[in-house]
Amino acid sequence: MNIDKNARYNVSHEWARKDGAELVTGISDHAQHALGDIVYVELPAVGKALKKGETFGVVESVKAASDMYMPMSGTITAVNDALSADPALVNREPYAGGWMIKYTPSNPAEWDQLLDSAAYEAQAAKE
Amino acid sequence: MNRTRLYDWHVAAGAKMAPFAGYEMPITYPLGAVEEHLVTRRSVGLFDIDHMGQIEVKGPKADAFVARMATAKIDDMKDGDARYSLLLNDRGTVIDDLFIYKIPGSWWIVVNASNRLEDLAWFNAHNDEGVSIVDHSDETYMIAVQGPRAIELMDLVADAKISDYPRFSSGRAKVLGVPCLVGRTGYTGEDGVELFFPAEDAVKLWTGLLAEGERRGIETKAIGLAARDSLRFEAGMPLHGHEISQDIYPLESGFKWACDFEKDFVGKAALLKLQEDGVSRKLVGVELPAGGVPREGYELQSPEGARIGVVVAGMYCPTAKKFAANALVDPAFGKSGLAVKIVVRGKALDAMTIKRPLYVPAYRR
Numbered sequence: 001m002n003i004d005k006n007a008r009y010n011v012s013h014e015w016a017r018k019d020g021a022e023l024v025t026g027i028s029d030h031a032q033h034a035l036g037d038i039v040y041v042e043l044p045a046v047g048k049a050l051k052k053g054e055t056f057g058v059v060e061s062v063k064a065a066s067d068m069y070m071p072m073s074g075t076i077t078a079v080n081d082a083l084s085a086d087p088a089l090v091n092r093e094p095y096a097g098g099w100m101i102k103y104t105p106s107n108p109a110e111w112d113q114l115l116d117s118a119a120y121e122a123q124a125a126k127e
Numbered sequence: 128m129n130r131t132r133l134y135d136w137h138v139a140a141g142a143k144m145a146p147f148a149g150y151e152m153p154i155t156y157p158l159g160a161v162e163e164h165l166v167t168r169r170s171v172g173l174f175d176i177d178h179m180g181q182i183e184v185k186g187p188k189a190d191a192f193v194a195r196m197a198t199a200k201i202d203d204m205k206d207g208d209a210r211y212s213l214l215l216n217d218r219g220t221v222i223d224d225l226f227i228y229k230i231p232g233s234w235w236i237v238v239n240a241s242n243r244l245e246d247l248a249w250f251n252a253h254n255d256e257g258v259s260i261v262d263h264s265d266e267t268y269m270i271a272v273q274g275p276r277a278i279e280l281m282d283l284v285a286d287a288k289i290s291d292y293p294r295f296s297s298g299r300a301k302v303l304g305v306p307c308l309v310g311r312t313g314y315t316g317e318d319g320v321e322l323f324f325p326a327e328d329a330v331k332l333w334t335g336l337l338a339e340g341e342r343r344g345i346e347t348k349a350i351g352l353a354a355r356d357s358l359r360f361e362a363g364m365p366l367h368g369h370e371i372s373q374d375i376y377p378l379e380s381g382f383k384w385a386c387d388f389e390k391d392f393v394g395k396a397a398l399l400k401l402q403e404d405g406v407s408r409k410l411v412g413v414e415l416p417a418g419g420v421p422r423e424g425y426e427l428q429s430p431e432g433a434r435i436g437v438v439v440a441g442m443y444c445p446t447a448k449k450f451a452a453n454a455l456v457d458p459a460f461g462k463s464g465l466a467v468k469i470v471v472r473g474k475a476l477d478a479m480t481i482k483r484p485l486y487v488p489a490y491r492r
Contacts (some may be wrong), residue, residue, distance in 0.1 A: 036143065036353075039443035040420050040450065058472065060420040062160040062353050062443065065472065084418065084478040088161070 001120050002029040004095040008071070008114035015095065016071035016114060019102065025071055026099040027090065028057065032125040035061040038090045043079040043100055050074065052110050056092065056101055059090065072110040074103035131177040132268065142351060148240035149179040153351040162414040163354035167315055169275045172350035173336055174271040180243035180264040181323060185233035188256035193234050196253060196378070197227060198394070200387035204229040207311050209295045213377055213385050214238075215394025218280060219401060221371040222249055228297045228310055235297075235308065235323070238268075239367050251270060251317075253393065268326040273319035273358075275489070276345050278311075281320055284339050285309065289320060294490045303335040314355065316362025316488040333461035358452070361444045363484025369423065369440040370410060370453055376401055379455065380410040381483075408436065409461025412483040413452045419471045421452035423477075427460075428468040428475055435460050438469065447485040456480075 006017040013031035017024050032038065040060040050056055052073045053098065053121075059066050080099050083089055090098035137144060139382040144152035153175065156163065164223045168173055184193055184361030194201040199212035208229045214222045223242040228235040237247045240336055243264060250260050272281060281289040289309060298309040308323040324332060333349075334429035339346025356366065365371045370380045377386060386398065415421055429435050441452030452469065460467060463482045 036155055037161045039161070040418055042419070060443075062357070063154070065420065065422070091159070 001121070001124060002095070003032065005117045007095065008111060008116055009120035010069060010071045010114065012069050013124070014068055016111075017095075018035045018111075019062050021104065022077060022102050023072060023074060023105055024099050025056070025101050025103070026094055027068060028120070028124065029094045030127070032094045032098070034127075035059065035066060036066070037062050038087045041083045041087050041090065043046065043083070044076050046076050046078060048076045049106070050076070050103075052066050052107070052113075068100070071114055072103075072105050073107050074102055074105045076103050078102040129178075131175055132326055133175045133177070133333055135334065136330060137175070137349075140349060142349075147186075147352055148178050150240065152178060153349070155351040155353050156349055158348060160351065160353035160357065161443075161445045163272060163348065163350045164357050166346060166348045167317060167350055167354065167358055168446050169274070170276045170346035170348075171272060171274040171280055171319075171340055172315065172317075172348060172354070173333065174273065174350050174355055175333070175468060176269045176271050176321075176355075177326070177329065178240035179269050180240055180246070180262065181236040181267045181269070182236045182247060182250065183233050183261045183263055184244075184250070184258050184478040185238060186258035189234055189258045192254065192258045193227065193236075194390055195256075195392055196250065197225060198386040198392050199227065200390070201227070202390070206231050207296045207298060208368060209297050209310050211385055213371070213382060214249065215377070215392070215398075216249075216373065217394060217397065219376055219394040219397025221367065221375060221377055222246060222373060224365060224371060225369055226310070226312055227294075228308070230297065230308065237321075242367060245277045262330065263273070266326050267323050268329045268332075269321060269323055270329075270336075271313055271319065271321045272336060273313045273315040273317045275317060277317065277319035280336070280340055280345050280347065281309070283343055284336065294318075303332055303339070305332050312366055315358040316364070316484070316486050317358075318489040357442055357445060360440060360451075360490045361447055361486035363486075364488075366440060375455070376406065377491070378402065379406045379408045406458060408455040409458045410461070411454055411456050411461050412481040412485070413438070413441075413454050413469060413478050414481045415450040415469060415471075415476055415478050417477065418450055419469075419476050420450055421469045421471065425452070425476075426470040427454050428455055428470060429460070430466050430468065430470070432475065435467065444485050449485060450482060451481065451485055453483070
């Protein structure tokens with residue numbers, strides 16, 4: 001499993017990475033592998049304010065739909081439009097081209113509540 | 128939980144295994160369900176379908192028994208012919224769908240794994256003709272070889288010219304030295320064969336076909352049940368428990384063509400009455416043009432938001448590149464080109480009824 005060491009993680013397999021004053025979020029390599037081929041991604045409207053733990057979108061694999069949860073609270077500033085034409089980007093590049101949302105954090109202290117990459121790797125390895 | 132003789136091969140190949148009809152079956156390989164689907168459409172896919180059941184019927188009155196049990200026209204079938212049929216209960220709903228092969232001296236009936244025991248019980252309970260009914264499922268292995276290059280591959284590995292077999296026929300041939308009943312049939316919408324052979328040769332034939340494909344430059348890959356489902360769905364073929372079931376009349380899901388009303392068969396009286404009364408639902412294809420994955424159980428609505436039916440199967444279709452569903456709906460919505468809605472996780476998305484199938488099967492081209 002690939003881990004982005006610059007990112008922090010939700011127990012539910014979303015990653016968050018700092019990008020200037022903003023945060024970027026997608027799902028982990030472990031998660032995309034467990035889901036299998038991703039055929040559709042539903043993302044929120046830009047401008048939407050979401051709290052940590054709230055659903056920001058849905059990822060649909062061949063066999064199932066899975067909710068995705070905000071690693072931190074914030075207001076959506078951009079979504080990855082490339083995923084509508086090529087949702088398999090999430091499978092191929094979960095930490096790069098397969099990113100899902102950018103948002104400005106409303107409570108930056110929540111960063112410290114996320115799992116660091118070593119803790120996430122240990123958790124994912126147990127699944 | 129049963130395991131097929133290829134279980135260890137599937138696990139070693141990195142397949143995701145899951146229970147299906149009492150068997151632990153490969154759902155996808157590391158290639159992924161979408162690419163597995165596309166390989167089958169462009170070259171050759173190999174399917175472990177050992178979970179399918181095989182029932183042999185023979186005896187002096189076997190023709191009469193099969194004709195009475197199956198909905199399909201039977202009396203014109205000659206040795207070597209193969210035909211799709213339904214098996215109905217007295218209410219006229221579908222116990223199972225069958226592929227019936229007339230082979231010299233008997234009838235070879237392929238049934239769904241999940242319905243095998245019920246089919247057998249039904250056959251035995253209706254055996255007025257005193258025929259012999261033998262379940263060969265355990266000692267018979269079944270592999271499907273499907274795709275536009277499948278027949279080319281078969282001609283290279285069999286001791287008979289499989290390309291001379293007409294569609295929907297069968298014959299006996301040795302494939303890589305293994306004695307097989309070879310049916311030019313399948314469940315993908317592609318040309319190809321289904322092989323029936325002694326179970327102990329499963330690994331030999333499976334690995335041999337993959338190796339021969341590679342050696343001959345014919346791309347040949349193992350395909351899991353997820354792609355098998357999307358292939359059959361695109362090609363308009365039903366899956367029992369979805370488009371057909373004991374809760375669905377064949378006249379609702381468009382299978383009148385599989386019923387021979389010129390003869391007597393179990394369930395015919397119920398269908399004749401239904402024809403008089405009219406059906407209350409029809410199977411229709413539905414597309415979500417803006418995306419979203421329609422799944423079984425999702426509600427269909429009229430443009431005004433009234434409930435008009437339910438999705439029985441739905442998915443992303445890799446060849447058609449569409450998000451599509453089959454739905455049982457109010458007959459008023461049972462034709463193509465109508466605006467409807469599908470409720471996807473609480474949101475009513477704009478959808479359109481479409482013509483089925485999304486992918487015209489090879490045998491109809």
